[in-house]
Amino acid sequence: MPAYRNVLWWYVQRITGALLVVLLTLHFWVEHFMSKTLMRGDLTYAVILSRISNPVWQAIDIGFLLVALVHGLNGLRNIVLDYSRVGPRVAQAITVALVAVGLVWSWWGIEAFSKL
Amino acid sequence: MPHSSPLPIDTLDADILIIGAGGAGLLAALHVHETDPKLKIVVAVKGLLGQSGCTRMVQGGYNAVLNPSDSLERHFTDTIKGGAYINNQELAWMLVAESPKRIVELENKAGCIFDRNPDGTIHQKAFAGQSFDRTVHKGDLTGIEIMSNLRDYMLETDIRILQECRGLDLLTNDGKVGGALLLNIRTGRLSTVRAKATLLATGGGATMYRISSPSLEKSGDGMAMARRAGAGFVDMEMLQFHPTGLLVGTSVATGGLLEEGLRGAGAHLYNGLGERFMERYDPKLERATRDVVARSSYLEIVAGRGSPNGGVYIDGSHLGEEFLLRNFPGMVERCADYGFDLVHDRVEVSPSAHFQMGGITIDLACRSSLDGLFAAGEDAGGVHGANRLGGNGVADSIVFGGVAGDSMTDYVMGRELPTISAAQITALSQHWTRPLAAARGERPFGLREELEDVMWDRVGVVRNGADLESALDTLAALRERAQQAATAGPAASNPAWNALMDVLNLCDIGQMVAQSALVRTESRGAHYRLDYASPDPSWLKNIFLTPNDDGDLDVHFEPVKFTRLAPPSSI
Amino acid sequence: MKPYQVKIARSAGNGAPTEVGTFEVVLEERMTVLDALFNIQRTQDDSLSFRCACRVGMCGTCAMYINSVPRLACKTQVSRLNSSTVTIGPLPNLPVIKDLVVSLEPFFEQWKKIKPALHSPTRDSKELACIPATSRYARETPQKRDCITCGICYGACGIKSSSAEYLGPAAINKAFLRLMDPRDTATEERLEVINNERAGVWRCHAQFNCTAACPKNIDLTDTIMRLKRAMLFPSGLKKA
Ligand SMILES: Cc1cc2nc3c(=O)[nH]c(=O)nc-3n(C[C@H](O)[C@H](O)[C@H](O)COP(=O)(O)OP(=O)(O)OC[C@H]3O[C@@H](n4cnc5c(N)ncnc54)[C@H](O)[C@@H]3O)c2cc1C
Ligand code: SF4
Ligand code: FES
Secondary structure (H helix, E strand, O other): OHHHHHHHHHHHHHHHHHHHHHHHHHHHHHHHHHOHHHHHOOOOHHHHHHHHOOHHHHHHHHHHHHHHHHHHHHHHHHHHHOOOOOOHHHHHHHHHHHHHHHHHHHHHHHHHHHOO | OOOOOOOOEEEEEEEEEEEOOOHHHHHHHHHHHHHOOOOOEEEEEOOOOOOOOOHHHOOOOEEOOOOOOOOHHHHHHHHHHHOOOOOOHHHHHHHHHHHHHHHHHHHHOOOOOOOEOOOOOEOEEOOOOOOOOOEEOOOOOHHHHHHHHHHHHHHOOOOEEEEOEEEEEEEEEOOEEEEEEEEEOOOOOEEEEEEEEEEEOOOOOHHHOOOEOOOOOOOOHHHHHHHHHOOOEEOOOOEEEEEEEEOOOOOOOOOOEOOOHHHHOOOEEEOOOOOOHHHHOOOOHHHOOHHHHHHHHHHHHHHHHOOOOOOEEEEOHHHOHHHHHHHOHHHHHHHHHOOOOOOOOEEEEEEEEEEEOOEEOOOOOOEOOOEOEEEOHHHEOOOOOOOOOOOHHHHHHHHHHHHHHHHHHHHHOOOOOOOOOHHHHHHHHHHHHHHHHOOOOOOHHHHHHHHHHHHHHHOOOOEOHHHHHHHHHHHHHHHHHHHHOOOOOOOOOOHHHHHHHHHHHHHHHHHHHHHHHHHOOOOEOOEOEOOEOOOOHHHOEEEEEEEOOOOOEEEEEEEOOOOOOOOOOOO | OEEEEEEEEEOOOOOOOOEEEEEEEEEOOOOEHHHHHHHHHHHOOOOOOOOOOOOOOOOOOOEEEEOOEEEEHHHOEHHHHOOOEEEEEOOOOOOEEEOOEEOOHHHHHHHHHOOOOOOOOOOOOOOOOOOOOOOHHHHHOOOHHHOOOOOHHHHHOOOOOOOOOOOOHHHHHHHHHHHHOOOOOOHHHHHHHHOOOOOOHHHOOOOOHHHHHOOOOOOHHHHHHHHHHHOOOHHHHHOO
16 A cells, blocks of 8 residues: 555554664673673684574574664664755655665675575 | 835735634635635735634634524524613624524534534533523634634635735725725735725724723724724724723733633622622622623722722632633633632732724625725624623624625625725825834824723723713824824834824724713613713614714714614613 | 843844844733733834734734743743743744744645645535534544644744654644544545655654643644554544
């Protein structure tokens, strides 16, 4: 329903916002407190590799990346729309650019896992 | 059109020119537009569209017979009794008969919604002086609902609205009115609007009194313009004082109203000695009619039994906090804005000049005595007789605004635009712009204060012959001084210049009020004379004033025509 | 009686203010900012321009920027500002005509976009609509209908200060009232306007400035949030 595209994006922004709270907390916990090796101070690449080869962790990380990108870039676009001085044409161009940035970064992040 | 004017003059042609945009002006515009959307309508308003005038300030509500147990006859009888039997009965009948239809128009066409009963019908509340609960309302801010919706209606039409544009004078040719000279207050530009029909709907001039309730920009401009153009007037002595205007020292808030419903609900009035003084004046105590309560308070005050600031006290505290907050939230808030506590305390109030029953003489089609000139709402006289019922004021402007709209639509049909006189335009524009170039002279603000004092002290709630005569002299002298006053400066946004124009207009109508009051040697309704303290049946007459060529007023009376209801022999 | 220093933004001819005029006034205890302005106009500088009509909070024409908050001059008692200096400027986010007088044209241009008039197939009916006092409209709108179009919310809105296109809180509130109006049928047209990406409700970031400033205590943020939610199921607006 094209007429209500805006309301969908509005909800997406709320939902991704809420998800970010969970994912960020999880992220901090995982990166800084969860691993015993990390707490002992002898974290190795192998330890991390073993975690991120796990498909569940991969799904979580990719989800986190996408949620953050959608929320951040859509937020940027919203800020742009708050300014009349940015005309509709420029806003359109910025939107295209933000989408491109989003696609490239998503690809970049997801692709990294294939190199493991 | 060669003429030399100190200011640039724009010209505009219209089928219909409406001066003033309160309930009367906007209903007229609505009716014309609904009947024939092709007619070119220009509305000039001194303030902002929908945000000026007294219709906006209506709190209590609008009288209309909607309930099957009520009847037009009862509303009519209440209106005539309230008016002490000198109303024009045909106009009063038109008021009550059209009023219910206009409620339907206000809702279905203009988009208002008034308060409802649980079953979905309109809720009607009680108002003083009425034999049935017939006052339609939206909370205690009815005027905002009416005016905001009428404004919104106008915004979606192509009706030309000239905001902050004041009518200065009517354009006349051979006794026929053909439009008006206007001033855009913000740009300082003059303009002439040439029109086939012109409506005056600027509201009255109760603001000529020291303590008054109307919106500040009103200054009886319509009546003053009509007088200068030579139109006839009726019962100009009849000016209503509302009993409970706030007293806030010398603040402009003084005169702002505490609504009548408070007394109706049982609030008490006390004088400075703490006595419930209404006991001395009327068995109905505080629930007596407006004129009686206002007069009684005034007599207490002048007898030296007033409150420290020259008023009396209203006390609603015994009604209880919950009751007051539920029924009068707006009044409680208004008091609180000025640091008064209506819930727990007595609040100082005074009679406040409120509404002119008198005005331009009209017939049943809102035609004035001048061809091409129409009047409706507070500018017109005769509907309310000697006293107006609460709730009949806004009904008047909405009903007669519509009547004027219909009759102007008929009137302009097949007519050509009138010719207007370039010489008159030049003379008028020179006259009005003179103070801008006057190097020396009095400022207008002091003149306004003197005017308000004369009117309050000598043409006020309680009058007598000697005071009225001296007031007439003072008013003439004031007018003379105002003619010489100076407000040098730019034409655009010049508050002093506008204040001076207001003074000149108020002098013109103040004089009519005083003169007519001097003629009526009896007391009736709102008009009370100490030297003729009771009603006199031989005065069941209307007083007509007609301006003559010297600028003076010819007076004549006519017995009231009791076409529908004869007075009881005791009145 | 108390002395105050009043600093007022002044225009040199017409147009935006270019300087600040400083005046000393002595005011009675209960006097308002509007009284201070009249006092100055009548006794010190009769070119001082400001707007007012009703002087009791009903017309909505005396909105201005008083000690950094947009308020109605006639409803602001000077003594309650708790400051011996009163600084007054024109309402923000609107073009200034002179001194404290702003043009409300941009405000009403937005207002017109949402079609403020009633659009109803029963406009020629001789019967009044049946709207029970218990209906959603009668219960949920009375306070929101008290808007006096003072423009204060428009002047207080953070988004309005950067966006000319944004409808502003009051116009959205009016749209909401017509959308809720059981007689009105112009639902699609209005939704299209308030759904607009650059002008509609999506621009509101719930800063609550409008709600905090509204002299009629209208919960504008609530109105806007309701509309955002309603956009998924617009038919829910008129449900009794
Ligand atoms: C505080 C208050 C409360 C009231 N409460 C009630 C009530 O509860 N019930 C009731 O029935 N009545 C009430 N009344 C009376 C009622 O408001 C009036 O009778 C009625 O509204 C008058 O309508 P009008 O259209 O004639 O004039 P107004 O509504 O006063 O409109 C006059 C218009 O003309 C404009 N104008 C003035 N001069 C010029 C000019 N020179 N050129 C162009 N435009 C001009 C003004 O700006 C304004 O727009 C109340 C009055 C007041 C003051
Ligand atoms: S919503 Fe409130 S602040 Fe905004 S215009 Fe209406 S009354 Fe003023
Ligand atoms: S003057 Fe009317 S709201 Fe302040």
